[in-house]
Amino acid sequence: MIRQNLYLIRHGETIWNQKKILQGQQDIPLSENGLYQALTLAEHLQETKPDAIYSSDLSRAYETAKIIARTANIERVNVTNRLRERFYGTLEAKPLDEVSALVPDYAVNWRQVMRYEMESLEDLQSRTVQQITQIMKRESNRNIVIVCHGGVINCFIHYLTKGRNGTGRLRLNNTSVSTFRYHDPNWRIISLNMTDHLHKSPN
Template identity: 25%
Template structure:
């Protein structure tokens, strides 16, 4: 069985503009964000999707609906929204300035940024460190995050519309795309910066294995 996922990062939101962490919290798409969605919708207008999924956040659902409205093929799937595909939950750091949040997470280890944590300890540790720094410890650690996301992919692959050769639209989030790239990118993808809003990455599921063939609109060799 082979399935190709078209992973699209949602359009720019106000929290993106203001450099705030935005996991389960939400903010509206900006005018640039609406433009992001329209542009990627035009780019993918000729792709026949057998299924379409997003998280249940308004930024992801709105992006998905704009893309689907621009599709010109002979089949229009209904959008399925699952909480499993939400962005990482940042606990009490939701809505906080990103740079300050990652400084707090890395400070006990002598690190000052998300990139430094990734370089010294890996992407998984960014989640564990932020949960430890959260006074309420509500933020998701790595195991909690992947249990939720893996369940989402299991549900998706059980969709009767997702058969061999299917193409699936999946509206995703910045840190989730980095997490997927860390797990399935075969060390070929930079993990320092989130992909652009409205960018397209392609993830293939084949023979029960996942691998990226492009990321952030760039082909992977």
């Protein structure tokens, strides 16, 4: 009986996270604090002994994944644009309070807002579930780390819990770890939004 662990990780902090600007698919690098978060997380993840690492192709996720890979002695990070954050169209790069004024339910609506060219949450969830499932099937009997984005992870949790958790209900922290057990075709949630590594005292 094959069971695999999946560790879904939100990328480290960016300057736009600090300034509360909507990133979406804008390619924003990690801040200094984000780099520190990723290094701290990488040390913490040594206990999990991941076999392979996947990442969104956006630099904030890829930079986080590379730091984890280097610490885990994994030579290659597998990159895909299918794990990108939700596309918010013309709302991207705007302050969050301005976005909320324009589309009050922008983060939780499931329709495509044509006026702003937003990707629908339904489409985001579809590509997320499909991509993650493909990865786990391909990496049979291996423990996998995937570094991506809060909207992506929350859509996945929403799918697994039939809307009881995830999108609109859970605020994921930067470099948080959510752990799942996969036994094809079944999923089990082990833990969500864990940030123990950020609260450890330095040596």
